[in-house]
Amino acid sequence: MPTLTWPGKSPHPPAPSDLVTESILYPRGNGYPDVAAQDRLLLGDNLGIMTRLVEEYAGRVDLIYADPPFFSRRDYPARIGRGEDSRRPQDWKLAEGYADRFASLDAYLDFLYPRLALMQRLLSPNGTIYLHLDWHADAYGRLLLDELFGQENLLNEIIWTYHGPSPIQRAFNRKHDTILAYSKGKAYTFNADAVREPYHPNTVKTFDSPKAGFGKVPDLARGKVPEDWWYFPVVARLHRERTGYPTQKPEALLERILLASSNPGDLVADFFCGSGTFPLVAARHGRSFLACDNQWRSTQTCLKRLAAEASLPVSIEHESGLALPTERADLGLEIGKSSVQIREWPELDYWEVDPDWNGTVFRSAGQACRSNRSAEIPLKIDLPVALKNLCVRAVTQDGDRLELHV
Secondary structure, three states: OOOOOOOOOOOOOOOOOOEEEEEEEOHHHOOOOOOOOOEEEEEOOHHHHHHHHHHHHOOOEEEEEEOOOOOOOEEEEEEOOOOOOOOOHHHOOEEEEEEEOOOOHHHHHHHHHHHHHHHHHHEEEEEEEEEEEOOOOHHHHHHHHHHHHOHHHEEEEEEEEOOOOOOOOOOOOOOEEEEEEEEOOOOOOOOHHHHOEOOOHHHHHHHHOOOOOOOOOOOOOOOEOOOOEEEOOOOOOOOOOOOOOOOOOOHHHHHHHHHHHOOOOOEEEEOOOOOOHHHHHHHHOOOEEEEEEOOHHHHHHHHHHHHHHOOOOEEEEEEOOOOOOOEEOOOOEEEOOOEEEEOOOOOEEEEEEEOEOOOOOEEEOEEEEOOOOOOOOOOEEEOOOOOOEOEEEEEEOOOOEEEEEO
């Protein structure tokens, strides 16, 4: 079978990263302090992190969703302002999101190939991978997956189509992404009934006609398995799901992938987790997850979403040496027996409380997040236990991290 070659091609990963557990998130106090965290949110270069995870998880991950850089050669800032006019992007408050810049196509393939090779090792014998790219590099991604998984294990080339403005004047507007689905074995999971959708009303009307003259009539009430082209609106400026993190994917898109190709209790992974949509829908539907990104703002966005919706504890880890500086600060607290209130603070984006700080791992038993729509944030957190050795952490919209021990 033909393979893609370029100078320096190598699937060999670097030395495995050392991982440090910084905190454990107990969403809204659930499970605090005794339930062990199975889900993991990791900050750092996923190449070294996956190399480390292979030691523990090789052949155990049932589904991987991969949304890497697209080789677009663009920078993608994060929108961090609140209550701004969405019609005036020139006035938005922005911060660093991520850069999708590589010196050459060879450099991009040097980046992508060893990571896909590690994902192949992590997948279970009948696991599935979905690689999400667009016109910049989807053809190269398909050749790499053909090599790693076998051309015969291509399940689908899915087209995600959407609407939106475009500056293109000399070609058709580019309004779709390509999602390549490959299985590792022949007994892969595909839950057709979990993703069925209603037939179009015109189809129902046609088959309801007594003069239709068709042979086999489909079960119209049951619905149909979707085609391999999907329409889901993008997460636009006014979308209820919007976090401000760039290139955020819609929950419905990733829910379809998750429900089709995994079962409750399965282990799933997203090593380019961005705004955290995939681990969020995994937690919502009873899947364990591994999630990773190399941008702190990404993992913080994911943490906020999990704090609001997840039910089970999440271990927050980072590569050794990558811990972000945290300043000691007077946060203006009012402390009750099992509650903490913080002063009103316009720049505050997120805060959390460990009621019994042990000096090493922050165990977050209560959290409060600023709403992306209303720009409001709760100033009081009620805790599941009485305060003993209080530690409070806060994050501003600019990304400053503050901490107070009481």
